[in-house]
Amino acid sequence: MIHQGKVRIFSLLILSHYAMKFCIGGDVITASEYIRDSGSIISSGGLYRLGFFSPNGTTNRYVGIWHNKIPAYNVFWVANREKPVLDSSGVMTISDDGNLVIMNGKKDVLWSSNVYTSGANTKAQLSDTGNLILFKQSSNMTDDKEMVWESFRNMSDAFMAKMKLSTNVRTKEKQVLTSWKSPSDPSIGSFSISLEPLNIPEIFLWNSTTLYWRSGPWNGKVFIGVPQMESVYLDGFSLVDDKEGYVYVTYNFAEVSYLSYFFVRSNGELLQPFWDEKYKHWRIDWSTKESACxxxxxxxxxxxxxxxxxxxxxxxxxxxxxxxxxxxxxxxxxxxxxxxxxxxxxxxxxxxxxxxxxxxxxxxxxxxxxxxxxxxxxxxxxxxxxxxxxxxxxxxxxxxxxxxxxxxxxxxxxxxxxxxxxxxxxxxxxxxxxxxxxxxxxATAVVVATFLFSIGTFFAWKKSKKQGGKDREQFSEVSSENVLGENLSKVNLQDLVLYKLEELAAATSNFSDTNKLGEGGFGAVYRGILLNGKEIAVKRLSRASGQGLQEFINEMVVISKVQHRNLVRLFGCCVERDEKLLVYEFMPNKGLDAFLFDSLKRQQLDWRRRFNIIDGICRGLLYLHRDSRLRIIHRDLKTSNILLDEELNPRISDFGTARIFGGKEDQANTIRVVGTYGYMAPEYAMEGRFSEKSDVFSFGVLLLEIVSGRQNNSFIEEDQSLSLLGLAWKYWEEDNVLALVDPQISVRSFEVEIVRCINVALLCTQELAQDRPTISTVISMINNEIVCLPSPNKPAFTERQTTTDTGSSRQSQKKYSANNVTLTALEGR
Known part of the structure; x- marks a missing residue:
């Protein structure tokens, strides 16, 4: 009997340990307390459950969060949306590096929280708000803990109370809701919801890149395009500017017992279900499908x-x-x-x-x-x-x-x-x-005054038109002179169309903000449609930009001389009155930066597409440096100057600062340094010397941005002293370069190719120009034509510049622009 009692106690201990390992009924996940498929954890108040599930119509297994005490209307959050477990072998646990991960029976990691935890002492906890939070425990014996990741900041298709739908107005990074692809497939679908804070904040629902629904402007209490928001239950909405770049909208219902939330269906419907306690079922309080309008x-x-x-x-x-x-x-x-x-x-x-x-x-x-x-x-x-x-x-x-x-x-x-x-x-x-x-x-008096003023303006315009004719004649003469270098005597612009100002104004709705595609240091770019239906992009040079006739002619001359599938095409120009306009082919997907640094659009850039973009940029640079009739140094290569066509093929644009070399020239000096801080080679930024290797340096920075999905100019890392180049070098020395890779990229299938690209990027950004490869060598390297790559030296600018240079009068005269706006620095030499 005693022996049987010991066996019984021992069996109970084993079962207890087994239950603990699978976290049945607990609210935490640790390295030793994990959940295996069919197991789950429940928040401390019993409101929410996290576990494995299969959507209707499929046997694929996913980890999600849903209501625990009442029937689930849908699953609020899904972890492994893109990579389901194909059988019942799935496990959710804490990995050796401290991340929350989902693995299949073969120990393949299908999903990870993918954060840097600097140690493995972490645990995940499901809160009574439905938020799954990953904490890092203090190394001392206290109960202090630091949140390093949360599901509320990695949204699926549901917007729940206390969530923050945010946008960083500085970096353009957005937290977005994304629909399921279909009711049986939780992978990312076509529809997404984001907060657009510029001008007057609104919430936009997108169908891919097309606007599908909008909330109307925020008036401090509600979005005025949603009349139902006058409801008492929605009075908890607020829009907050945290003064650190983030603007976010959040809400919290006045009645704690009111169970409701918002989510976007795979068909694009945004709706608000709520739990009817009286009749014990879910009802729809509001939906965008209520009206066809x-x-x-x-x-x-x-x-x-x-x-x-x-x-x-x-x-x-x-x-x-x-x-x-x-x-x-x-x-x-x-x-x-x-x-x-x-x-x-x-x-x-x-x-x-x-x-x-x-x-x-x-x-x-x-x-x-x-x-x-x-x-x-x-x-x-x-x-x-x-x-x-x-x-x-x-x-x-x-x-x-x-x-x-x-x-x-x-x-x-x-x-x-x-x-x-x-x-x-x-x-x-x-x-x-x-x-x-x-x-x-x-207002009749105002009309009379306006009428009289118009007469005066008319005669002044007639006079300016005559003067404008002279200016255009002068322009024709100047444009046929060499403004780029002593070795270029004549330019031929016969292939370019000379547009009228009225024609371009009509095409762009008088250069309205609704048609504006973007704005850089030299002016704004507008989308236009000519009378023949052709879509165009019109670059309107700002009078305050500092870019004058020289840069304007420079861009026309350079781009009219080159034709390549990876270079943007110039159709023509317009010079009237005080206006200087360039007319380009229209690129529907705008710049690479619009995709690469947007948390939603970046998901469209898998590694195959990114590599295609990298290769296309290389081909365009090779043509400029070696294969065109003229040798051209771009001098302002950056993500915003890489435009994408319908199929996301890259086109290098913006040749306003480009320079043409003579047949025997390989480098030159300038007293006018133009470019963008973060992309300029050190010898150019500091001494005004530029060559092909200057563009190679810029390409290296661009290559690291494409691989990492991080912007060099707005880089934020735990170690504030490191730039993106510095972080890449740090990981290189630690033999851990894959830590730099964008989490959106599936590394496993392309690991060798990705590591090779990082190696090439570091070779391109070496401090000494003579150490950097030519662009033709770069192409051979990334395409594996050169098998054994050399080890790079430490790149330039590995540390972020946090104070203004005061070491020399030359440095103190530099004027750097923020982020992607072009820089102009005047130096005496």
Whole structure:
């Protein structure tokens, strides 16, 4: 009996240990307390459960979090979204390096929290908010612990109370919700949700890169494009600027017992389910699918959507369908066009027929258009400000936002049954139905003054036009002279089209902000559509940029002389009045930086695509350095100057600072250092010497950014003294270069190729120019034509510059721009 009792106790101990190992009922995961498939952990209050599950219609196994006490409406968070466990052998545990990992029966790591823990003393805990948190325990004997990772910062498709949907306005890094690919596949789907904080903050729902739904502007309490947010349960929303670059929206329900959250389905529907305690089932409180008008731009530009009418689309008052037959067939995407000329257009066409002033059509309870521009103007001045601005198409005033106005097309205007805002749309006086506008009468004096001013402006314009003709003649003469070097005597621009300013202004909606693709140190780039339907990108040089006629001609000359599939194509230019514009082919995916440094878009860049981009940049540089009729040094190679076409193929752009070498030249000096801090070679930044090896250095930095997904200029690391180059060198010396690789890349299949690229990048960024390979050698290296690569010397700029140089007068004169804006530094030599 005693023996049987001992056996029974021993068996109980084994079972107890077994239960502990599989964390049945606990709330933590450690290296010794892990969960195997069919096991789970539960938050301390019993609200949430984490464990393995299979979506309906599949046997694949995933780790997720869901409600514990009530039936799950859906799984809030999924860890191994892209790599399921194919059988029931899965384990979630703490790895030797302190990360939370999921492994299959072969010990392959399918998912990892992938953070640097500097030790293995960590544990994961599921909180009563549904947040899975990885803590690092203190090395002393205290209970101190530091959070190193959390599921709330690595969102799936659900937005839960106390989560933070954030965007870093400095680095452009975003925390986004991403839909499942399908109800049975939790991998990342087409739809995503992000906070867009620029100008007036809004929440955007995207279908890939196309805007699908928007919340309307934030007014300090609610998003005014969601009338249901007046509900008491949604009063807990807040938008916070942490003054360190991050802006985020969060919420917390007033009633703790109210179980609800937001999530985006695989079909793009954003909805809010809530638990009905009385009837014990989930109900839908709100959904974007409630109205067909919630699809962004349903009725096109200047269209008005009202789902209570049939058809749901009509034109705003004062507008008519742009394509009548398409509207009759129910295709409203082309939108509407102004029926009568506005005051400014009438003056422009014939100053003697100015007529009466424009007025405004009042629309109540509407969702205001996209791309609102905020103004500090007070409410009683908002109307007059719009009326006095020829580009103002509409205005609105909200007590929480202030004065808003719109330029260009009015897109996504829809009618609400309640809530929303009152919108005032600008129309010609003839569209007001004969109603006398008191304010228009009061403003008659302003019209007269404007009329007189216009006459004066007209004659001044005629004079400037004559002078402009002379300027263009001078431009033709200057453009046929050598402005790039003593070895270039003549340039031929016969293949370029000379565009008119009015033509480009019309193509870009008068250079409206809605058409702006981006802005750099030398000016803004706008998307345009010519009358023949061709899409173009128009670079408008800023008068305040410091880039003058020399850089303008420089870019035309250089790019008109080169033609290569990895170089952007220049169609033509425009020089009128004080404007200098370059017209390029349109690149729909913008710059490489827009993909590489965006947490959502970066997921589209698997290693195959990244390597294709690397190879394409190399081919473009090889053509510039060796294969073109001219030898060209770019001098400002960076991610924002690498444009991507429809298939994400790279095109090198922006040749405003490029230099052409003569046949026997291999390096040159300059007194005017131009480029971007973080990408410039040391001999160029400090001494003004540049050569092919200067571009090779920039390419090396670019290559490290592509591999790591980190931006050199805004690099943040635990060791604040290290730059991206410094961190790469640190990992190289520690024989741990794979720690540098972007977590979005599947390393296992391409490990040798990735390590080779990091080796090449370090060779390209060596301090001495003579130690760096040529671009032709680089191509041979990355394509494995040179099998044995040399070990690199320590790269330049391994430490971040945290104080202003004061060591010499030359250094103190340098003026560096932030991040990707081009730098200009004047030096006496």
């Amino acid at each position: 919630n699809v962004y731009g349903k009725c096109g530009p200047f269209g008005f959507c009202d789902d209570k009418k049939s058809p749901i689309c009509s034109c705003l008052r004062g507008f008519e369908p742009k394509k009548v037959e398409e509207w009759r067939r129910g295709n409203w995407s082309s939108g509407c066009t102004q029926r009568s000329l506005l005051q400014c257009d009438r003056i422009k066409n014939d100053s003697t027929k100015a007529g009466k002033m424009d007025g405004f059509v009042r629309l109540e309870n509407v969702k205001v258009p996209n791309y609102a521009i905020w103004s500090s103007t007070l409410e009683d001045q908002c109307r007059e400000q719009c009326l006095s601005n020829c580009s103002c198409a509409a205005y609105a005033y909200d007590a929480g936002v202030g004065c808003m106005y719109w330029r260009g097309d009015l897109i996504d205007v829809l009618k609400f049954s309640y809530g929303g805002t009152t919108l005032y749309v600008r129309v010609a006086h003839t569209e007001l139905g004969g109603k006398r506008d008191l304010r228009a009468i009061i």
